[in-house]
Amino acid sequence: xxxxxxxxxxxxxxxxxxxxxxxxxxxxxxxxxxxxxxxxxxxxxxxxxxxxxxxxxxxxxxxxxxxxxxxxxxxxxxxxxxxxxxxxxxxxxxxxxxxxxxxx
Amino acid sequence: xxxxxxxxxxxxxxxxxxxxxxxxxxxxxxxxxxxxxxxxxxxxxxxxxxxxxxxxxxxxxxxxxxxxxxxxxxxxxxxxxxxxxxxxxxxxxxxxxxxxxxxxxxxxxxxxxxxxxxxxxxxxxxxxxxxxxxxxxxxxx
Numbered sequence: 001x002x003x004x005x006x007x008x009x010x011x012x013x014x015x016x017x018x019x020x021x022x023x024x025x026x027x028x029x030x031x032x033x034x035x036x037x038x039x040x041x042x043x044x045x046x047x048x049x050x051x052x053x054x055x056x057x058x059x060x061x062x063x064x065x066x067x068x069x070x071x072x073x074x075x076x077x078x079x080x081x082x083x084x085x086x087x088x089x090x091x092x093x094x095x096x097x098x099x100x101x102x103x104x
Numbered sequence: 105x106x107x108x109x110x111x112x113x114x115x116x117x118x119x120x121x122x123x124x125x126x127x128x129x130x131x132x133x134x135x136x137x138x139x140x141x142x143x144x145x146x147x148x149x150x151x152x153x154x155x156x157x158x159x160x161x162x163x164x165x166x167x168x169x170x171x172x173x174x175x176x177x178x179x180x181x182x183x184x185x186x187x188x189x190x191x192x193x194x195x196x197x198x199x200x201x202x203x204x205x206x207x208x209x210x211x212x213x214x215x216x217x218x219x220x221x222x223x224x225x226x227x228x229x230x231x232x233x234x235x236x237x238x239x240x241x242x243x244x245x
């Protein structure tokens with residue numbers, strides 16, 4: 001293996017680049033999966049979709065569905081952004097209105 | 105009234121739809137599939153709903169979602185004449201009919217209960233027909 005010329009050789013002490021505090025903060029944030037109400041979706045369908053995607057009990061799914069119905073939206077899952085995105089897409093593929101947002 | 109879908113003891117969902125019901129399912133699935141190809145502009149917007157409204161979505165996420173919706177719709181087109189669905193096929197039916205219901209509502213600006221009540225009779229009828237199918241199918245899943 002050819003050696004690098006002295007001017008581009010690696011320093012003997014490798015200094016890690018500083019991560020800005022904002023980058024760290026973004027990575028550590030918790031994200032909410034939010035399901036929004038719509039006027040046409042049957043309630044039972046919402047319960048089935050929640051049970052199938054999140055694996056919650058029927059009782060918990062019914063509670064979440066009722067919150068969507070009465071309050072216009074409900075947080076159905078919270079956690080890391082990648083998983084929140086994945087859950088959100090699965091809910092959207094099942095035909096419900098769903099987004100993600102930073103937990104407040 | 106006879107149930108439109110029933111769960112079979114050994115697994116799977118029995119379909120008891122007449123020709124009119126099956127044509128409704130087929131039409132809904134074809135429109136969802138067409139939306140994925142960009143041929144149904146109003147419904148295409150539904151398929152492009154943002155995941156995170158505060159910033160542009162990752163194109164791979166958008167493509168993945170559209171691919172999954174289209175796969176479900178194509179599976180429904182393939183099985184629209186079947187009398188017995190596997191659980192995976194029944195889930196594809198539920199997802200596709202639900203996407204179609206939302207597409208129909210968006211297309212006719214049905215944003216709340218009042219707008220639904222004021223919708224033209226044919227739209228109201230199609231919304232109710234899709235709701236009936238979904239309600240019955242949900243009871244089997």
